[in-house]
Amino acid sequence: MGLGIYQMKRLTRRTVLACGVACLPAMALFRASHGSGRAQSVHHAALPPDFLALSQLLTGHDDLDTSIALRVWEALLGKDPEFSGRYERLARAVVARRLRDHAAYRASDLPRDALLHGTAVAIVGAWYLGRVGPMKPRSETDTPAFITYEGALMWRPTIDATVIPTYARGGPGFWAEPPATLQTD
Amino acid sequence: MTSTQYDADVIVVGSGVIGSLAATHLARNGKSVIMIEAGTRVPRWKIVDSFRECGNVSTDAGNRNQPYPNEPWAPSSFVPGYITNSGPIEYVPGMLRMVGGTTWHWGGACWRLLPNDFRLRSLYGVGRDWPLSYDDLEPFYHQAEREMGVSGDDSADYSGHGGAPFPPRQAPFPVRPQAFSYFNKRLREILAEGGYPYTYQPNGRATDPYDERPACVGNNNCSPICPIGAQYSGDRHATRAERAGARLITDATVYRLEKTPDGRKIAAVHYFTPERTSVRLTARYVLVAAHALETPRLLLLSDVANASGMVGRNLMDHNAFSLMMITDEPMWSGRGPVQQGDILKWRDGAFRREHGAIRHEVGNFVGNVQITERLLSQGLIGPALDEAIRHMAARWLFMGSNVEMLPEPTNRMTLSRVNRDFYGLPLMNIHYDVNDYARATRAVIRNDYADFLRLMKGEVFEQNLSVWENRDHPMGTVIMGSDPRDSVVNHEGRTHDHDNLFLATTGVMPAASVVNPTLTGCALSLRSASIILREV
Numbered sequence: 001m002g003l004g005i006y007q008m009k010r011l012t013r014r015t016v017l018a019c020g021v022a023c024l025p026a027m028a029l030f031r032a033s034h035g036s037g038r039a040q041s042v043h044h045a046a047l048p049p050d051f052l053a054l055s056q057l058l059t060g061h062d063d064l065d066t067s068i069a070l071r072v073w074e075a076l077l078g079k080d081p082e083f084s085g086r087y088e089r090l091a092r093a094v095v096a097r098r099l100r101d102h103a104a105y106r107a108s109d110l111p112r113d114a115l116l117h118g119t120a121v122a123i124v125g126a127w128y129l130g131r132v133g134p135m136k137p138r139s140e141t142d143t144p145a146f147i148t149y150e151g152a153l154m155w156r157p158t159i160d161a162t163v164i165p166t167y168a169r170g171g172p173g174f175w176a177e178p179p180a181t182l183q184t185d
Numbered sequence: 186m187t188s189t190q191y192d193a194d195v196i197v198v199g200s201g202v203i204g205s206l207a208a209t210h211l212a213r214n215g216k217s218v219i220m221i222e223a224g225t226r227v228p229r230w231k232i233v234d235s236f237r238e239c240g241n242v243s244t245d246a247g248n249r250n251q252p253y254p255n256e257p258w259a260p261s262s263f264v265p266g267y268i269t270n271s272g273p274i275e276y277v278p279g280m281l282r283m284v285g286g287t288t289w290h291w292g293g294a295c296w297r298l299l300p301n302d303f304r305l306r307s308l309y310g311v312g313r314d315w316p317l318s319y320d321d322l323e324p325f326y327h328q329a330e331r332e333m334g335v336s337g338d339d340s341a342d343y344s345g346h347g348g349a350p351f352p353p354r355q356a357p358f359p360v361r362p363q364a365f366s367y368f369n370k371r372l373r374e375i376l377a378e379g380g381y382p383y384t385y386q387p388n389g390r391a392t393d394p395y396d397e398r399p400a401c402v403g404n405n406n407c408s409p410i411c412p413i414g415a416q417y418s419g420d421r422h423a424t425r426a427e428r429a430g431a432r433l434i435t436d437a438t439v440y441r442l443e444k445t446p447d448g449r450k451i452a453a454v455h456y457f458t459p460e461r462t463s464v465r466l467t468a469r470y471v472l473v474a475a476h477a478l479e480t481p482r483l484l485l486l487s488d489v490a491n492a493s494g495m496v497g498r499n500l501m502d503h504n505a506f507s508l509m510m511i512t513d514e515p516m517w518s519g520r521g522p523v524q525q526g527d528i529l530k531w532r533d534g535a536f537r538r539e540h541g542a543i544r545h546e547v548g549n550f551v552g553n554v555q556i557t558e559r560l561l562s563q564g565l566i567g568p569a570l571d572e573a574i575r576h577m578a579a580r581w582l583f584m585g586s587n588v589e590m591l592p593e594p595t596n597r598m599t600l601s602r603v604n605r606d607f608y609g610l611p612l613m614n615i616h617y618d619v620n621d622y623a624r625a626t627r628a629v630i631r632n633d634y635a636d637f638l639r640l641m642k643g644e645v646f647e648q649n650l651s652v653w654e655n656r657d658h659p660m661g662t663v664i665m666g667s668d669p670r671d672s673v674v675n676h677e678g679r680t681h682d683h684d685n686l687f688l689a690t691t692g693v694m695p696a697a698s699v700v701n702p703t704l705t706g707c708a709l710s711l712r713s714a715s716i717i718l719r720e721v
Contacts, residue, residue: 058566058567059566059567060566060567060568060571102566102567102568105567106567111564117564120566121561121564121566124561124566124567124570125561128557128561128570129554129557129558129561130240131240134558135240135241135242135243135246135247135248136241136247136248137246137247137248138248138263138277138279139248139263139265140248140250140251140255140261140263140264140265141265143239143240143241143248143251144240144241145240146238146239146240146241147240149236149237149238149240150237154553154554154556154557154574155553156571157553157571157572157574157575157578158519158551158553158574158575158578158579161517161519161520161575161578161579162405162517162519162520162551162553162578163403163404163405163519163520163551164551165243165244165404165405165406165551166233166236166237166404166406166410166412167404168402168403168404168405170402170403171402172363172392172393172400172401172402172403173363173364173392174402174403174520174521175364175366175367175368175403175520175521176364176365176366176367176370177367178367178516178517179517179520182367182515182517185515185517185575185576185579
């Protein structure tokens, strides 16, 4: 990763942390008026300033790992050159409806809009799976864009009961007993 | 024994578990041994890192070759063009070319065959009989189990009939069984209600520290890589062979076995280095242990051991179907190793006159990857996604069936007319089909799956009853038999055509049975090594 991207990431992170979901509409409006000059290169496209905030809104997680936001964005763009435009349409729709959190998104008309919700699912999928694109079981080519393994959100809902494979916690034979939550699962 | 006229007493081609066990045994007994390995050597930690950074594989899905070395001169099997297919069934097994071979990414199953598996023709009128019996091989099963540290259930009837311990063994398993996970305990109880015996799978994981391996702590990633090396892998004995004095040459692709002028023996082994330098080595004996596909490829490239015309033919696997379900009650698959048990109801019996044996192997995977993909494909996001992942992961059940196939000369590996390797040598084409004996299992498996769904009160997550998934258990390609007219090696693993050329690979197996073939390949290799030891 080059120095340019590193600097961009720092700037982006600081901007987003200082702002968060609360000022998403303002940021999106700012971007709408300045967005046309944004670099379109697939590999070095700038991270939209509101990407992390929108990711938090869509996933319902307010503690996303800011250090991988750029990787998520680049993976999405790497697998779909049109993704930048798709993203902008979704972001504009969210701003227009003044959606502030996941519950508001779910209550809106957007989940029923196949194209816009498809973009939302793509963003959520990247954060949850830690990659973009399907795994290719017997292929070495056109493999997924990798983002993170242990940082993938899909592990979180079960982390008390099962391990992230390769990261065992219990000692030998811990598995003989069921998880403590069995009665309520 | 002097080696002045030869570079070694024995050259072993291939450093996977099967070749490395033989090399270790020969070197420990004072023979000079050279092992030649096409691939490179990589330490475990690098593979673990590579696994966590590759994105194209998980414990239960994806390309298991992906985290491994893939050198231009030693490509892994999914590199485009390495194997092409021309038959009705696609057949490209997962396979690694490196020190230690493909047991880097196996599930660790270490099965003995049953005595009846050796007498299929005599008992059931199908397939071929082996030219040796279970009793002939038993001492070498025992030896292989001790070398590899195999864990098993001494009380289990592995014939699947729920009877007394079987098959006979001269000593208990060297390693006690691991605890069944809660998931597997519940499964065993529920399956018993339906009359399906569920047995602990014999495996190469260390229940307690064994040799230099730590105890398994349930990383749930046995394949593609056990991060701590609790599970056996072939690099253990490649290293052990070296310590016993064997010389291991890596990144060396054997491309020709040179015959003596009278054709009766192998005079030399030729290999290429990555710089395309050719090297010639001589030995009294040559043991080719280069996988069930690369071994016949080398024989065909060398015009060796093929008077029968059987080299590359009779390819078998355990192609079959799979079932994923969401069970009614939370059982929590994914705690512990990735597989612990099998349903062996159809392992052996008079039905084998009519159709192949069947083994349903139950996975014990963390199911989050496939579950999350499914839920996303349904458009689920937000807190509802988290809730659904947990609900389904607690109820995830995956099973893959294995079916016995018969040797058919038309199921065949040949040299490619199109594709060439790094050195310009022909790669492989495979023509493969599933015959009627195996296809007849489909109705049985369909009934079983319906039973399992009923017993578990399960909902189908995914059920495949149409595509013959291969299990990466290639066998039969350098088939063993007593008649030189229709087989490549005799009961010793010695080629009929060349006195000093032995083959050690699951490719020699003349009957597939329905269990993972690695341990049988290892036992046969150790038996061949004991014969070579007497003669060299």
